[in-house]
Each structure stands twice: as C-alpha cells, then as structure tokens.
Amino acid sequence: MKAIYPAVLWIGIYLALVLAPLLILFAGPRPPGGGFWWDLSMAIGFAAIAMLGVQFVLTARFRRAAAPFGIDILYYFHRYMAVFAFALVCAHYGVIRVVNPDSLGSINPLTASGHMTAGRGALLCFVLVIVSSLWRKPLRLPYEVWRRGHVLLTIIGLTLAAVHIEGVDYYIEAPGRRLFWIAFVTFWVLLVVYVRLIKPWYMRRHPYRVVEVRPETANSTTVAVQAEGHAGIRFQSGQFAWLTLRASPFALKEHPFSIASSAASPHRLEFTIKNLGDFTSTVPSITPGETAYLDGPYGAFCVDRFDSPGFVFVAGGVGIAPIMSMLRTLADRHDPRPLLLVYANSREAGVIFHDALESLKARLNLEIVHVLQQPPAGWRGECGMVTEALLDRTLPGNRHELDYFLCGPKPMTQCVEDALHALKVPLGRVHSELFDLV
Ligand SMILES: Cc1cc2nc3c(=O)[nH]c(=O)nc-3n(C[C@H](O)[C@H](O)[C@H](O)COP(=O)(O)OP(=O)(O)OC[C@H]3O[C@@H](n4cnc5c(N)ncnc54)[C@H](O)[C@@H]3O)c2cc1C
Known part of the structure; x- marks a missing residue:
C-alpha cells in the first residue's frame, strides 16, 4: 500500500512528459493549410517523438522512479511503449503517404530535401531498434552488441527525428512553441548526457576493489567487493546492482546481479554468479585486487517492504542469491519470525550455500526444505519439482498471512505462483x- 502514492505520482509525471508536447504544440491557433488528415498525422508524429524521448527516462534507472514498480516492470513497460511509439511513427508516415504523397518528395537522398531524408533515416533506425530488440535471441545477437547498437540507433534515430521536425517547421514556428520545442530537445540531450557520461563518471569516482573470489559449486562463484574511499551503497536485502568488472563504466559492459550479502554491510557486498555465458564464465578467473564498479541498488524484491508475521522463500538454483541476502540480513537483525525456505536444485552438488544455510538455522527460526530433481541414492528429502502438493504439505497453517518470495527459472516461478494461487494465498503476497x- 505504501508504494501506491509514489507510483501514482510517477505515472502522472510520465503522462505529463508524454502529453505536454502535444497539448502545448496544439494549443492556440493552427497554422494554415493543414487540413484534418495532415493535422492528425502531425499530432501522431509529435506523440511518437514525445514517447520515444521519454523512453530514455524509463531506462535511465532513476532510483526513486523505479522504486515503487521495480526496475523489471519499468523495462517491460519501456518495451511495450517502444512498440506503441513505433506504431505511431508508422501511422504518422502512413497517413501522409495515403492522403498527401506529394509532400513526401523524392526518396533519393541526393535529390530529396535534407529534413525528409532525416525523417526516413529516423524511421529506418527505429525499424532496426524494434526488430533487433524483439527478435534479439532468434537473430543470435550477443547481448552486449545488441545493447550498444540499441543505444546508438536510438540516439541517431531521435536526432534525425528532431532534424526532421525542425525542417518541416510546422506547428513549432510560433516563438512560444519553438521555445518549448527547444526545451524538449535540450531535456532529452541532457538526459542522454547524464545517463551515458555523468553517471559512468560518478561510478568511476566511486570504485570497488575485489577482496575475495570463492567458488560455491562447480559452476557458481561468489565475488566480494569492498567500497574504496567511500561508504558503499545502502541497499535493502533482495535488491540488485549492475556490476562492471574488467571494463570502464563507460563501456556498457555491466551485468545485473542480486546482492547476496547482508544489508548490514553496505561497504562490502557479495554477488553469487552462475557461470553460464560470455561474461559470467570469466568470473572464476577474477582475482582479488581487481577494480569493480557498481550501479545500484535497484529492485522492489525486498522483505523490508512487508510487515508479515513470517516469510516463505522459494528458490531455484542461483535464484537463492537475493534470498540469501534476506536471510543474512534477518539473521544480523536477530529477527525472531518463522521462515521457511524451499530450495530446488537439479542435483545435491549444485546446492549453493549448503553449509552457510545450515549455519543460519542456528541464528534464525528457519526451516529448510531441499528439493532435488535428481536425488542421490538414499536421499530422504523431497524430490522432483516444487508442486502444489509439496507446498500444501510444507506450508504452515497461517499460510495466508505470510509473504512469499520466489526467485528461480521462469517455469519454476510460474508453477509456484499457480500453486500458491490454487492454495488460496492472496496474489498480493x-x-x-x-x-x-528483456
Ligand atoms: C535483476 C537480475 C538479477 C540477477 N541476479 C543474478 C545473480 O544473482 N546471479 C546470477 O548468476 N545471475 C543473475 N542474473 C542474471 C545475469 O545478469 C545474467 O546471467 C548475465 O548477465 C549473463 O551474462 P553472460 O554474458 O555471462 O551471458 P550470455 O550468454 O552472454 O547472456 C545470456 C543472457 O543473459 C542476459 N544478459 C546478458 N548480458 C546481460 C546484461 N549485461 N544485462 C542484462 N542481461 C544480460 C541476456 O538475456 C542474454 O541473452 C540476474 C539478472 C537480473 C535481471
């Protein structure tokens, strides 16, 4: 409930940013010679550019704006709004092509006017952005290549769109409107400068030093970093940060990882990383003394947001990382509330933090249920998947009053969400x- 008011405020700010250009540009006298379809197309075009400009706000990772929703929700919103804005760009072009094709002029950049070529260039950039983002995996685009291309193409696309609007010079020619248009473009440029230059510069001035690298299982490693010359980051257990190792913060080579250590130690943070891809498979070779950079904390997956009489955690594989941070933090606070951890893994050897979890039992009112898909001979614990039946026999009687934290592979969290729903656990918990x- 606490989060509702800030959420409404930020939604209001989003709508104001998207709608203000339209209201201001279309307030007052209409320039002559337009006609309904022309004006409609212009309105659609301005709506599209406003939405595309605000896309940068959504991914600028402003912590206050992200906090009520969770950054994952903002990224999904960014994705859907981008598709919607792209549809508007297409509609802007489509309406003109149908009702006034002559105004489009020649398609040949050598003979066409510069601002029309800029408009076509912007359209091409947006097509590439949308196609590469929606179909990145089928196109086999490496994440980092995609990300750099995404940033570059959107900046080029929006710059070309601004040149196009300036060149068409319709609706923005009155002094008040021109001032507003200049302010809008300046805001957008400052935002890009902040995100791509000022923020990385700040991160460079607040470095971390790798102080420990610890193998957890055959394919997971914990990296501990210590704030160097500053206080670190105050975070809530369960949150995550973007970690940069062996690269400059300007290089866009950061990766998101949940903080696995206790929130009681903001200057020394631990990340537990499963070695599975290009970057993560290099993590075991990191050595103490190397420099790291952090951007965070982010995320709304935090026990501190809820005041329930107890918590249930369901983790799969490395999904234990944020939950470990919650357990460690609750232990540091001597929290007496009953806690249940259902922890699913394929094999016993893949159980991350096995011993650390056992020791936490001495400091917390904690019950742990290990679930193995491929149990060893003689295993007496739970086997298979985390099912409704398993949860029904494991959850306590006051299950409807508790808050549940799920982290693991998508099919697992989906199944557990369905099972909890079937067990009449309120969705909001x-x-x-x-x-x-993405
Ligand atoms: C909120 C959050 C918390 C996470 N916490 C942990 C954790 O505690 N431990 C852990 O092991 N993993 C965690 N991950 C997953 C981790 O970020 C990815 O496994 C890692 O970035 C993969 O990088 P790679 O180059 O090794 O893999 P690749 O094989 O190159 O990429 C595999 C997939 O990971 C995603 N990915 C790759 N690079 C990035 C990036 N820079 N940013 C975002 N996604 C990327 C892409 O979807 C890609 O297709 C978390 C992810 C998120 C979103």
Whole structure:
C-alpha cells in the first residue's frame, strides 16, 4: 500500500512528459493549410517523438522512479511503449503517404530535401531498434552488441527525428512553441548526457576493489567487493546492482546481479554468479585486487517492504542469491519470525550455500526444505519439482498471512505462483524476481 502514492505520482509525471508536447504544440491557433488528415498525422508524429524521448527516462534507472514498480516492470513497460511509439511513427508516415504523397518528395537522398531524408533515416533506425530488440535471441545477437547498437540507433534515430521536425517547421514556428520545442530537445540531450557520461563518471569516482573470489559449486562463484574511499551503497536485502568488472563504466559492459550479502554491510557486498555465458564464465578467473564498479541498488524484491508475521522463500538454483541476502540480513537483525525456505536444485552438488544455510538455522527460526530433481541414492528429502502438493504439505497453517518470495527459472516461478494461487494465498503476497530484464 505504501508504494501506491509514489507510483501514482510517477505515472502522472510520465503522462505529463508524454502529453505536454502535444497539448502545448496544439494549443492556440493552427497554422494554415493543414487540413484534418495532415493535422492528425502531425499530432501522431509529435506523440511518437514525445514517447520515444521519454523512453530514455524509463531506462535511465532513476532510483526513486523505479522504486515503487521495480526496475523489471519499468523495462517491460519501456518495451511495450517502444512498440506503441513505433506504431505511431508508422501511422504518422502512413497517413501522409495515403492522403498527401506529394509532400513526401523524392526518396533519393541526393535529390530529396535534407529534413525528409532525416525523417526516413529516423524511421529506418527505429525499424532496426524494434526488430533487433524483439527478435534479439532468434537473430543470435550477443547481448552486449545488441545493447550498444540499441543505444546508438536510438540516439541517431531521435536526432534525425528532431532534424526532421525542425525542417518541416510546422506547428513549432510560433516563438512560444519553438521555445518549448527547444526545451524538449535540450531535456532529452541532457538526459542522454547524464545517463551515458555523468553517471559512468560518478561510478568511476566511486570504485570497488575485489577482496575475495570463492567458488560455491562447480559452476557458481561468489565475488566480494569492498567500497574504496567511500561508504558503499545502502541497499535493502533482495535488491540488485549492475556490476562492471574488467571494463570502464563507460563501456556498457555491466551485468545485473542480486546482492547476496547482508544489508548490514553496505561497504562490502557479495554477488553469487552462475557461470553460464560470455561474461559470467570469466568470473572464476577474477582475482582479488581487481577494480569493480557498481550501479545500484535497484529492485522492489525486498522483505523490508512487508510487515508479515513470517516469510516463505522459494528458490531455484542461483535464484537463492537475493534470498540469501534476506536471510543474512534477518539473521544480523536477530529477527525472531518463522521462515521457511524451499530450495530446488537439479542435483545435491549444485546446492549453493549448503553449509552457510545450515549455519543460519542456528541464528534464525528457519526451516529448510531441499528439493532435488535428481536425488542421490538414499536421499530422504523431497524430490522432483516444487508442486502444489509439496507446498500444501510444507506450508504452515497461517499460510495466508505470510509473504512469499520466489526467485528461480521462469517455469519454476510460474508453477509456484499457480500453486500458491490454487492454495488460496492472496496474489498480493506473492513476489517474484526473474533474472531476465528483456
Ligand atoms: C535483476 C537480475 C538479477 C540477477 N541476479 C543474478 C545473480 O544473482 N546471479 C546470477 O548468476 N545471475 C543473475 N542474473 C542474471 C545475469 O545478469 C545474467 O546471467 C548475465 O548477465 C549473463 O551474462 P553472460 O554474458 O555471462 O551471458 P550470455 O550468454 O552472454 O547472456 C545470456 C543472457 O543473459 C542476459 N544478459 C546478458 N548480458 C546481460 C546484461 N549485461 N544485462 C542484462 N542481461 C544480460 C541476456 O538475456 C542474454 O541473452 C540476474 C539478472 C537480473 C535481471
């Protein structure tokens, strides 16, 4: 409930940013010679540019704006709004092509007017952005290549769109409107400068030093970093940060990882990383003494947001990382509330933090249920998947009053959400974190 007012405020700010250009540009006298379809097309075009400009606000990772929703929700919103804005760009072009094709002029950049070529260039950039983002995986685009291309194409696309609007010079020619248009473009340029230059510069001035690298299992490693010359980041257990190793913060080579250590130690943070891809498979070779940079904390997956009489955690594989931070933090606070951890893994050897979890039992009112898909001979614990039946026999009687934190592979969290729903646990008490933003 606490989060509702800030959420409404930020939604209001979003709508104001998107709608203000339209209201201001279309207030007052209409320039002559337009006609309904022409004006409609212009309105659609301005709406599109306003939405596309605000896309940068959504991914600028302003912590206050992201806090009420969770950054994953903002990224999904960014994705859907981008598709919607792109549809508007197409509609802007489509209406003119149908009702006034002559105004489009020649398609040949050598003979066409510069601002019309800029408009076509912007359209091409947006097509590339949308196609590469929606179909990145089928196109086999490496994440980092995609991300750099995404940033570059959107900046080029929006710059070309601004040149196009300036060149068409319709609706923005009155002094008041021109001032507003200049302010809008300046805001957008400052935002890009902040996100791509000022923020990385700040991160460079607040570095971290790798102080420990610890193998957890055959394919997961914990990296501990210590704030160097500053106080670190105050975070709530369950949150995550973007970690940069062996690269400059300007290089866009950051990766999101949940903080696995206790929130009681903001100057020394630990990340537990499953070695599975280009970057993560290099993590075991990191050595103490290397420099790291952090951007965070982010995320709304936090026990501190809820005041329930107890918590249930359901983790799968490395999804234990944010939950470990919650357990460690609750232990540091001597929290007496009953806690249940259902922890699913394929094999016993893949159980991350096995011993650390056992020791936490001495400091917390904690019950742990391990679930193995491929149990060893003689295993007496739970086997298979985390099913409704398993949860029904494991959850306590006051299950409807508890808050649930789920983190693991998507099929697992989906199944557990369905099972909890079937067990009549209120939807608002189930909180999930997916290790996937796009
Ligand atoms: C909120 C959040 C918390 C996470 N916490 C953890 C954690 O505690 N431990 C852990 O092991 N993993 C965690 N992950 C997953 C981790 O970020 C990815 O596994 C890692 O970035 C993959 O990088 P790679 O180059 O090794 O893999 P690749 O094989 O190159 O990429 C695999 C997939 O990971 C995603 N990915 C790759 N690079 C990035 C990036 N820079 N930013 C975002 N996504 C990317 C892409 O979807 C890509 O297709 C978390 C992810 C998110 C979103």
